[in-house]
Structure formats: structure tokens, C-alpha cells
Amino acid sequence: MPEGDGYDYKIEAKAYTASSSGASVSPAESPDQELYHSKSWWTTYVFSQDAKYIGIQYFCAATAIAVLGLVLSVLMRVQLAYPGLNVLDPSTYYQAITMHGMIMVIFFLTALFLGGFGNFLIPLMCGARDMVFPYVNMMSFWIFLLSLLVLVASYLVPGGPTGAGWTLYPPQVITAGTPGNLWGLVLMLVSIVLFVVGFTMGGLNYVITVLQARTRGMTLMRMPLSVWGIFVATIIALLAFPALLVGGLMLLLDTVLGTSFYMPAIIATSNFGNEVSTEGGSPLLFQHLFWFFGHPEVYIVALPAFGIVSDLISVHARRNIFGYRMMVWAIIAIAALSFIVWAHHMYIAGFTPWFGFFFASTTLMIAIPTGIKMYNWLLTLWRGNIRFTVPMLFALAFFITFLNGGLTGMFMGNVGTDIALSDTYFVVAHFHFTIGIAPVLVVFGAVYHWFPLATGRMLDEGLGKIHFWITFVGAYMIYFPMHYQGLQGVPRRYFEMYNSSQASSSGLNEFITIVTIVVALSQLIFFYNIINSARAGKKAKKNPWDANSLEWQTPEMPPKHGNWGRTLPVVYRWPYDFNVPGASKDYIPQNVSPSQVRGAKAERT
Amino acid sequence: MLKHYKKQSHEIGVYLWIWGLLFVFSFFSYMVDYLNFEGTFRWTLIVIFMLSKAALIMAIFMHLFWERYAIVNVLLWPMTLMLLFVGIMAAESEYTLFTRLFYFIAGS
Amino acid sequence: MNRSTLPKGWDGFAHDWAADQKVFKGMSWGKAMMWIFLLSDTFIFSCLLISLLTGRASTAVSWPDASVVFGLEVFGVSVPLLLIAIMTFVLISSSGTMAIAVKYGYEKNRKLCTIFLLLTALCGAAFVSMQAFEWTKLIVHEGVSPWGNPFGAEQFGAFFFMITGFHGTHVTIGVIFLLIMARKVWRGDFDSGRRGYFTTMKSDYLAIEIMGLYWHFVDLVWVFIFAFFYLW
Numbered sequence: 033m034p035e036g037d038g039y040d041y042k043i044e045a046k047a048y049t050a051s052s053s054g055a056s057v058s059p060a061e062s063p064d065q066e067l068y069h070s071k072s073w074w075t076t077y078v079f080s081q082d083a084k085y086i087g088i089q090y091f092c093a094a095t096a097i098a099v100l101g102l103v104l105s106v107l108m109r110v111q112l113a114y115p116g117l118n119v120l121d122p123s124t125y126y127q128a129i130t131m132h133g134m135i136m137v138i139f140f141l142t143a144l145f146l147g148g149f150g151n152f153l154i155p156l157m158c159g160a161r162d163m164v165f166p167y168v169n170m171m172s173f174w175i176f177l178l179s180l181l182v183l184v185a186s187y188l189v190p191g192g193p194t195g196a197g198w199t200l201y202p203p204q205v206i207t208a209g210t211p212g213n214l215w216g217l218v219l220m221l222v223s224i225v226l227f228v229v230g231f232t233m234g235g236l237n238y239v240i241t242v243l244q245a246r247t248r249g250m251t252l253m254r255m256p257l258s259v260w261g262i263f264v265a266t267i268i269a270l271l272a273f274p275a276l277l278v279g280g281l282m283l284l285l286d287t288v289l290g291t292s293f294y295m296p297a298i299i300a301t302s303n304f305g306n307e308v309s310t311e312g313g314s315p316l317l318f319q320h321l322f323w324f325f326g327h328p329e330v331y332i333v334a335l336p337a338f339g340i341v342s343d344l345i346s347v348h349a350r351r352n353i354f355g356y357r358m359m360v361w362a363i364i365a366i367a368a369l370s371f372i373v374w375a376h377h378m379y380i381a382g383f384t385p386w387f388g389f390f391f392a393s394t395t396l397m398i399a400i401p402t403g404i405k406m407y408n409w410l411l412t413l414w415r416g417n418i419r420f421t422v423p424m425l426f427a428l429a430f431f432i433t434f435l436n437g438g439l440t441g442m443f444m445g446n447v448g449t450d451i452a453l454s455d456t457y458f459v460v461a462h463f464h465f466t467i468g469i470a471p472v473l474v475v476f477g478a479v480y481h482w483f484p485l486a487t488g489r490m491l492d493e494g495l496g497k498i499h500f501w502i503t504f505v506g507a508y509m510i511y512f513p514m515h516y517q518g519l520q521g522v523p524r525r526y527f528e529m530y531n532s533s534q535a536s537s538s539g540l541n542e543f544i545t546i547v548t549i550v551v552a553l554s555q556l557i558f559f560y561n562i563i564n565s566a567r568a569g570k571k572a573k574k575n576p577w578d579a580n581s582l583e584w585q586t587p588e589m590p591p592k593h594g595n596w597g598r599t600l601p602v603v604y605r606w607p608y609d610f611n612v613p614g615a616s617k618d619y620i621p622q623n624v625s626p627s628q629v630r631g632a633k634a635e636r637t
Numbered sequence: 638m639l640k641h642y643k644k645q646s647h648e649i650g651v652y653l654w655i656w657g658l659l660f661v662f663s664f665f666s667y668m669v670d671y672l673n674f675e676g677t678f679r680w681t682l683i684v685i686f687m688l689s690k691a692a693l694i695m696a697i698f699m700h701l702f703w704e705r706y707a708i709v710n711v712l713l714w715p716m717t718l719m720l721l722f723v724g725i726m727a728a729e730s731e732y733t734l735f736t737r738l739f740y741f742i743a744g745s
Numbered sequence: 746m747n748r749s750t751l752p753k754g755w756d757g758f759a760h761d762w763a764a765d766q767k768v769f770k771g772m773s774w775g776k777a778m779m780w781i782f783l784l785s786d787t788f789i790f791s792c793l794l795i796s797l798l799t800g801r802a803s804t805a806v807s808w809p810d811a812s813v814v815f816g817l818e819v820f821g822v823s824v825p826l827l828l829i830a831i832m833t834f835v836l837i838s839s840s841g842t843m844a845i846a847v848k849y850g851y852e853k854n855r856k857l858c859t860i861f862l863l864l865t866a867l868c869g870a871a872f873v874s875m876q877a878f879e880w881t882k883l884i885v886h887e888g889v890s891p892w893g894n895p896f897g898a899e900q901f902g903a904f905f906f907m908i909t910g911f912h913g914t915h916v917t918i919g920v921i922f923l924l925i926m927a928r929k930v931w932r933g934d935f936d937s938g939r940r941g942y943f944t945t946m947k948s949d950y951l952a953i954e955i956m957g958l959y960w961h962f963v964d965l966v967w968v969f970i971f972a973f974f975y976l977w
Contacts, residue, residue, distance in 0.1 A: 243769065730803040
């Protein structure tokens with residue numbers, strides 16, 4: 033540190049001596065954020081710069097595209113169970129697979145967790161007035177919406193959307209015969225590039241808001257685990273999406289210009305009418321780039337779910353989260369490990385043989401931090417005062433589902449078993465349990481939990497429970513039999529089983545399909561509940577779940593623009609002070625100073 | 638506004654010095670090509686000059702030398718992921734080349 | 746009081762991460778955001794360069810010799826990589842002027858700050874022009890295209906146009922923002938607190954340092970492209 037850098041450290045110094053109300057809280061380090069104040073209906077509700085509105089916009093857009101993904105999956109199930117109906121032909125089946133995968137992983141779950149919950153929760157939970165750059169945040173949403181439109185537009189171009197599977201493996205994705213190998217692929221890649229650009233604008237906001245715009249007293253180790261999950265997932269995304277961007281860019285050039293980044297010598301392809309000969313490209317390069325993004329992507333979806341579910345369990349079991357610091361470090365460890373395991377998706381790709389050992393070892397290592405989280409959730413529930421509210425039910429369902437998916441992950445991570453199980457329904461069951469059903473259950477739980485904060489009204493509890501049981505039991509009935517099918521060797525991505533030995537699973541296929549239709553229709557209950565409750569639901573009291581975290585402590589509920597009224601809250605404790613011995617109530621919000629709860633033997637973290 | 642933040646104002650001489658050094662290193666790396674060094678020696682020299690230039694730019698021009706460790710560590714540690722990626726891809730590309738030569742030439 | 750109250754080095758590292766409000770003490774939101782963006786961008790360029798080296802190492806066809814392809818004839822003598830050397834020289838010069846512009850920005854020296862910003866933009870524009878010249882020469886005179894070239898492996902052209910194109914785009918965006926910044930400084934926006942056209946927010950001289958970070962990053966990336974594409 034050379035002399036004379038001119039930084040005014042006086043404020044810092046005061047912090048160590050200040051001791052009002054028994055606890056020292058540093059004074060504000062930077063001036064209060066100046067907010068954009070909208071002047072018209074358009075800038076308030078449509079081109080909104082308020083993170084809460086942007087979060088809801090993200091939520092609605094992502095849910096809308098998820099409905100498309102859901103419809104596609106129902107069509108695929110009908111085709112598998114009743115091939116005679118011919119609802120899809122091979123091309124449209126592949127296109128449905130591709131779009132379903134891409135929509136659900138990237139445009140639904142990533143956008144929903146980071147764009148939706150991130151925008152809504154981060155400023156409120158950190159005690160900020162808004163995201164640090166509201167204008168950029170707004171742009172992020174509109175670029176995301178544009179990417180959605182481009183994606184959907186691929187159904188309108190000649191050839192339809194690309195049908196190479198969501199992994200978009202070249203050379204197959206480009207070669208003639210694959211549905212949508214020209215326009216469909218171009219639109220898909222453009223859409224991805226737009227998504228990455230839009231996400232980066234939002235993601236920088238989330239990260240910097242957490243790092244630089246927390247309120248006084250809010251240390252990193254006092255943040256709710258929801259924020260930790262979303263924050264770390266955003267960092268992963270900022271470092272992983274570049275690989276997708278580069279991989280996609282090169283694929284785009286291969287498609288449009290006829291370069292041969294990925295195209296090996298044996299392939300002659302036509303692109304947009306011109307016969308192009310290619311040679312010397314490496315298809316494996318794309319797989320590496322794709323999975324260098326693709327595996328972290330799994331945790332981009334999973335970590336926010338981990339974080340949110342920790343909060344749901346803690347609040348609704350009225351018990352402090354067990355091993356908070358361990359939970360934080362587990363999130364960070366999973367994030368770091370997620371970058372060094374990617375090639376376990378490529379065991380059968382023909383890569384360097386001795387990679388198997390390295391990637392299998394790192395993959396199985398992920399079980400350690402994940403196991404820590406599992407046990408900590410369990411120990412949080414242990415002797416807790418569990419309230420079986422709808423959010424709690426969904427949290428518990430997540431717990432069981434993710435455990436199940438995690439255990440099958442042990443099979444997939446090992447090279448030997450993976451080679452046998454690759455491209456069977458076992459894989460389908462595994463990844464739907466881990467990054468399909470489990471995070472979606474958390475999304476539902478989170479919606480039931482935070483709906484009062486967004487609208488000021490409660491969701492209907494009875495409808496919620498019906499929705500929960502159909503969704504949870506239904507999901508198990510859909511995916512559990514797929515393990516069995518997979519072990520029997522039923523391959524994935526086949527649009528029909530024909531008269532093969534796999535025809536024996538056709539009864540099971542019909543069963544799965546019927547349940548799928550029921551579960552898909554039951555989501556209408558959820559949408560009805562949301563629309564009806566937003567309009568005429570029971571008015572929520574302030575802090576309806578008796579939670580501690582800051583988002584429930586705003587002066588008004590739902591919070592107004594700027595969140596905190598005249599003065600920012602000051603934080604004195606972690607968000608998990610439930611059932612503290614000696615305290616008069618069973619919860620102590622984060623902004624309650626120690627002097628206000630004198631009798632309590634409160635943990636000071 | 639400015640008074641709340643740490644200022645990065647240093648003697649102009651520092652910048653001129655680093656500027657000069659960057660030219661020197663660029664000249665050296667150019668000479669690696671001009672003098673036609675080959676093989677490991679060439680690659681070692683290239684990497685050394687490249688990293689020296691990068692370090693000077695980051696440390697002085699981008700002020701990382703004067704920044705607190707909190708930001709410096711955030712910026713440098715993720716690079717280990719890229720180093721791993723480089724290592725994996727180096728092995729992978731050699732293997733790809735091996736299989737190509739094996740099947741296209743030796744195998745035909 | 747003096748700075749010594751805030752721990753330095755590794756103690757400071759622990760202190761800053763354990764503290765409330767800010768992890769990067771004394772750093773503005775914009776600067777922190779630019780740093781994290783640059784980290785993300787670094788990963789983009791790293792992936793590009795890793796792809797380049799992978800493509801180069803795994804192709805069975807011989808890779809063209811960059812120092813011959815990019816050589817120039819000067820007075821009948823062929824000098825290897827001459828244009829690239831000049832481009833490097835220009836870009837490093839621009840980095841130097843940018844660093845000085847940042848210094849004068851902090852000193853609120855409007856006149857000198859504007860001059861050095863404009864000098865930087867000039868160097869940047871010169872760099873892009875030379876790149877355009879190089880592209881034209883390769884495409885028109887030597888028949889190098891993204892899908893093939895007369896010298897060897899066809900990935901050579903593909904990677905060349907993609908990587909230098911991506912870097913050139915960064916330089917171009919940088920030049921545009923340099924000109925905008927120069928105008929703002931010259932007009933005195935940072936002293937008068939004039940609000941931004943799009944964001945409607947006030948800005949100050951911190952913006953110059955953020956601009957500087959971006960510009961130095963563009964230079965930094967060129968160092969790596971120079972090493973891995975032209976020299977390797």
C-alpha cells in the first residue's frame with residue numbers, strides 16, 4: 033500500500049468505536065442510492081427500472097415459455113405411449129425434445145431463479161433500495177424477452193426449429209437430414225447469444241448488489257441462504273456462459289459461413305444451398321466447450337434452489353438453519369467443483385481415455401458438499417416446530433426428490449456404470465429428478481412463500497395442497513418407473529420403440545403418459561390460484577410467516593419503490609434467530625437490535 | 638461523490654516507465670519471431686514475455702498493484718479454472734491428432 | 746485519523762470479506778461492475794484462444810506460418826509480422842495515453858484529460874483501420890477466407906477472422922465510448938452533474954477510470970492474441 037492514495041478512511045475508523053445500543057454498526061460507507069422515479073404508466077409497469085417489477089416480469093416471461101416446454105413434453109409422452117396416433121413424426125419429435133430441453137434449462141429455470149427470484153429478493157434481502165444499475169437491469173429483461181421471441185420464431189421459419197437435442201452436437205446439428213439444420217439452428221444460436229448478453233447485464237447487477245450495496249450491519253455471513261445461492265449461481269453463470277457463447281459463435285460460423293471449426297473431414301454439407309467441403313475440425317471441441325458451460329449450468333439451477341429451500345425449511349420449521357457456515361461453504365465448494373467435472377457428460381464421446389479417472393473422481397467429490405447440505409437440512413428439521421404449510425410441503429418434497437436424483441448421480445458419475453446407462457431412460461430419470469422436478473418444486477414453494485410479499489395477499493392454502501400432492505406424487509409416478517425402463521435398456525431420444533424388445537415397456541409408457549397429462553393439467557390449479565388470489569385472495573398480514581429476513585421488514589407490504597422508505601434498515605443478527613431462549617416471541621428479525629431483546633440469549637453471528 | 642472513493646492518481650513517471658517497458662517486451666517477443674527460435678525455447682520465451690506484459694498492464698495501468706487483496710484475489714483465482722481447461726484441452730487435442738493419424742494414415 | 750485503521754494485505758482480505766456493506770472497500774459500484782464484467786470477458790477470450798490452440802493442435806493438416814502470411818514487403822525486403830508489430834505498437838501507445846488520461850481525470854484536469862482521451866481514441870481508430878487493411882489484404886490478395894486458404898489448414902482463416910474480429914469489435918466499441926467520454930469531459934458534465942441521456946443519472950470522473958479499465962483490458966487481450974495467434 034503506497035502512501036497518498038487519498039481514500040477517506042475516517043468513516044471506517046469511527047466504526048470501531050461506535051457503540052450505540054450495545055452493538056457496533058459501521059456508519060454508511062457510500063451515499064444513499066439515487067433512484068429513478070417513473071413519470072408515466074409505461075415507465076412504471078412496462079419499462080420499469082424497479083428490480084421488484086423486473087423480477088415479476090422475468091417470472092411471467094419465464095413461466096410463459098415454460099408452458100410451451102410443458103406442452104411439448106406432453107406431446108412427446110403421447111407419442112411414446114400411443115405411436116399409432118401419430119401426433120408427432122420423427123422430425124417434430126426431435127424438435128420437441130430440443131426445444132423442451134433448451135427452454136426448461138436455460139430460458140425457464142435459469143431466467144426464473146436468477147432473473148426472477150434474484151431481482152425480487154436480492155435488493156430486499158440485502159437491504160438495498162434497488163439493484164445497483166436499474167437501467168442496465170431493465171435492459172437485461174428486454175433482451176431476455178427478445179431472445180425468447182427469437183427462440184419461438186424458429187417454429188415459423190422454413191424447416192422449423194433445430195432438432196439435434198439441446199446439446200446441439202455438431203456435426204449432426206449442421207448436416208442435412210437433421211430437422212432445422214439451417215434457419216432453426218441459426219435462430220437457436222442467436223437466441224442463446226442474446227440470452228447470454230441479457231443475462232450478463234442482469235448478472236453483473238446481482239453480483240455487485242450483493243458485494244457492494246448491502247445495508248449497514250449486513251455482512252456476507254448474515255445473508256439469507258437464498259441470497260447466497262442466487263449470488264454464487266450468478267457468479268458461476270458469469271464464468272460459464274462465456275464457454276457457451278464461444279461454442280455457439282463457432283457453431284454459428286460453421287452453419288452460416290461454412291467454416292470447419294467442428295466439422296471433420298468425412299462430412300460434406302450443404303449450407304444455405306452451397307455445397308461446402310470441410311475438413312480437420314474437431315467435434316469434441318464443441319462438446320468440451322458446451323459442457324464447460326453445461327455442467328456449471330446444472331448448479332446455476334440447483335444452487336438457488338438449495339438456498340431458497342434452506343430458508344423455507346428454517347422458517348417453516350421455526351428452527352435456525354443447522355450449520356449455516358457449513359451451508360455457505362458447501363455452496364461455494366459445489367460452485368468451484370462444478371467447473372472441473374464437465375467431461376463426465378462425455379464418457380462415451382471418445383475422448384482421451386485417461387480423463388475418465390480424473391473426471392469421475394471430481395464428480396464423486398461433489399457428493400461431499402451436497403451430502404453436507406442434505407444432513408444439515410435434515411438436522412434443521414430435527415426437533416423443529418414444523419408447520420406443514422404449502423411452502424414447507426414443497427421444501428420437503430424437494431428434499432426427497434433431490435436425494436433420489438443425487439443417489440442415481442452416483443451411478444452416472446462412475447465411468448463403468450455410466451457407459452452401460454448412457455442414453456437410456458435412467459439418465460432421463462436422473463436429470464429430471466435433480467434439475468427438473470427438484471428445482472421446480474422449490475419454485476412452487478418459493479411462490480407460495482413470497483406471493484404475499486409481491487401482492488399483499490395469500491395464496492389459497494387448500495388449492496395449494498391439492499396442487500402439491502398431485503404434482504409431487506405425479507412427478508414420482510412419472511420418473512420413478514423411468515429408472516426401471518433405463519435399467520432394461522430403453523434408449524432415450526427414440527420417438528417410437530417399434531417391435532423391439534423394448535416394446536415390453538409400452539404398458540409402463542402408457543402409465544407414465546397418463547400421469548403426465550394429469551400433472552400437466554393440475555398446473556392449471558396453480559395458475560388459477562395465482563390469478564384468483566392476486567385479485568381476491570385473503571389479505572396477508574405483515575410478515576405472515578413470522579420470518580426474520582429483511583424482505584418482510586419493509587415499512588409497507590408489498591414494498592414500495594425504494595423498498596425502505598426514509599431510512600435504510602440496520603442489521604444486527606443473522607436471519608435464523610428462531611426460538612431463541614429467553615426471547616418473548618419465537619423469532620427475532622434481523623433488524624432488531626440486541627437492546628430490544630434483552631432477555632434473549634441471542635446468537636450473535 | 639468522488640470523495641467517497643479511493644483515488645487512483647499516481648506520478649506520471651510511473652506510467653511512462655511502464656509504457657517504455659511494454660515497448661521493450663513487445664520488441665523482445667517480436668525478436669523471438671524475427672530470429673526464428675523454434676520449439677520449446679520459442680514457446681517459453683513467448684509465454685514469459687506475454688505474461689510480463691500482462692502483469693505490467695494489470696498491475697500498473699489497471700491499478701491492481703494499489704488495490705486491496707479482496708479484489709485482486711477475486712480476479713486472479715478464477716484463472717486457475719482456465720489453466721485447467723488449457724491443460725485438459727492440450728491433452729485432448731494431442732489425443733485427437735493421435736487418433737486421426739492412427740486411423741487415417743496408419744489404419745488405412 | 747489515517748488509513749492504518751483498515752488492515753492491509755491478507756488481514757485486509759479477511760477484514761473486507763467479513764465486513765458489512767462492501768467487500769471492495771473504497772471502490773465504486775461502477776468500477777466493481779466493470780471488473781467483474783472483464784473477468785467474464787476474460788473467460789470469453791480464454792475460450793476463444795483455447796479453441797484456437799485445440800483446433801491447431803488437433804488438425805492433421807499443417808498449420809500456416811503466421812510470420813510469412815502476415816509479412817510485408819518494404820523496399821523489396823520482406824519483413825515478418827511488420828504490420829502486426831506496428832499494430833501492437835499503436836495499441837500499447839493507446840494504453841499509455843489512457844493511463845495518463847485516467848490520472849488527469851482524477852485530478853479533474855478537464856483539458857488534458859480530454860486531449861489524452863482523444864489521443865487514445867485516435868490510436869484505437871488507427872488500430873482498427875490497420876486491421877481492416879490487413880483483412881482486405883488477406884481476403885482480396887491472398888485468398889484467405891474463413892472456409893479455406895492456400896497455405897494449409899482451413900481452421901487458420903476461420904480462427905483468425907473470428908478472434909481478431911471479436912477483438913476488433915471490442916476496440917471499436919471502446920473507441921466509440923472514448924469519444925463519448927471525451928465529449929462529456931470537455932463539456933464539463935462531470936463537474937456540473939449533468940445527467941446521462943439514457944440512465945438519467947449523474948456521473949463523475951470515476952467514469953474515466955472505468956473506461957480506462959476497459960481499454961487496458963482490450964490491450965491486455967491483444968497481448969495474448971499476439972502471442973498465441975501470431976507468434977506461437
